Amino acid sequence: MKTIKHWVDGKYYEGNPIATLDVENPATGEVEGTLLEASGDDLDHAVEIAKKAQKEWAKVPLSKRTAIMFRMRQLVLDHQDEMARLIVAEHGKNYSDAIGEIQRGRETLDFATSINVALKGEYSFDVSTG
Template sequence: MKTIPHWINGQYYEGSPTGCFEVENPGTGDIEAELLQASDADLDHAVDVARRAQKEWARVPLAKRTAIMFRMRQLVLDHQDEMARMIVAEHGKNYSDAVGEIQ
């Protein structure tokens, strides 16, 4: 079974989970994956990393931050189909509704 770790600081982070949550496809009832349940220490780590990242982000000039955000938007649009299929599998939505959430 697929295990979904946390994504912190641009990389997968397993940390010290306190358990797992099952990810069920509501449309089929099948268990698609397990999602790691973060411990208090994992949350503290994520918040610490985010605080440091925000300080770095604040030093980036506005024009560069804008370019980065527009590039992110383009990446989302470029991978819209893949993302919509994940929403369908994880939330049981139909494909057109999933695409609507992305746009």
């Protein structure tokens, strides 16, 4: 049985969990793994890492941020079958509902990849470094 750890700062993070939670397949009731339940200190650590990452992300030119979001969108498209199967196993949805959920989530990425156009005005701020 696998242990599901947190993903913080680009790597797995165990921290100091206060408990573990069984992860059951809702269709079968079978326990497929255990999830580490984060402590308050673990949450604080993740928030601090996120704050630092946001400051670095803000320094990235808009064109590069948009390219990253396009890549993420493509990865979602390339792996939607795999992601749908995980949603089926984890949440008990049927496959077509899972695909629909991914497509609705992808709408956010579609918006993010067009944000450079939406923000375009008379003056373009931070479109390049320096």
